[in-house]
Amino acid sequence: MKRWSLAFAILVFLLGTTPVLTHAAGNTGTIVGKVVFTGKAPRNKLIRMGADPKCLELNRGKKVYQEVVVVNDNGTLKNVFVHIKEGLKGKFSPPKEPALIDQKGCIYHPRVTGVMIGQKLKVRNSDPTLHNVHAWSKAGNDFNVAQPVQGMENEFNLKAPEVMLQIKCDVHPWMIGYVGVLPHPFFAVTGDDGTFEIKNVPAGKYVLQAWHEKFGAKTVTVEVQPGKTVTVEFSYSGSESAALNPGFTMQELRIHGRDMTITPVYDSDER
């Protein structure tokens, strides 16, 4: 009996002091899924870079579009930020590698990314022209740095959870990017096949949210079981409006040509 109490005491100690241990392999699972698009994709605007001859030169012979809505060949949606919104307990270690945004051809690569608090956000200027990286935050994650020289890099420490932080260039108004800032590493962004994968998730029940810059946020509930993979599907019809998205900042609404107060919360549930 005493031995059990000791073992229990040690377990409680471990749980209390090193939460990461409780998420060791064996007690975690994987969330995979895709973001389906069923509607008709609106046309993205052609970007006119004439204001900066260097940007024009870098994209010579190419037509560059504002990639607000990118529907992949397999009918899925690119650049959707998927993250665990509710249900996580404990603390998590941030990835050691910084998240990278590269300014190349006067466009942010990637357009949508995520970073964990404690992980650095690195912004690189790969262009032979001046970029000014300006984060517009509602949560205290603002920064504003000029990068006049090709190859320049700056690293930023973001402090507060924010879905999403908007990044803009004060020199090139078409440059827009989004960063999901989270207190945990359980996020992913859909790519060219519209899929996402979130690994090493502690077993439990969660609210998983998908966020798209034009179509807003959707949530599903998901249960992760140890050693298993759970599959989730989000679906957008194209009729959703980001204006009703509580995750949107006023800057974002202005980008989409609206300037209105957000009142109701229509976070459509797809269970």
Ligand SMILES: [Cu+2]
């Ligand atoms: Cu720029």
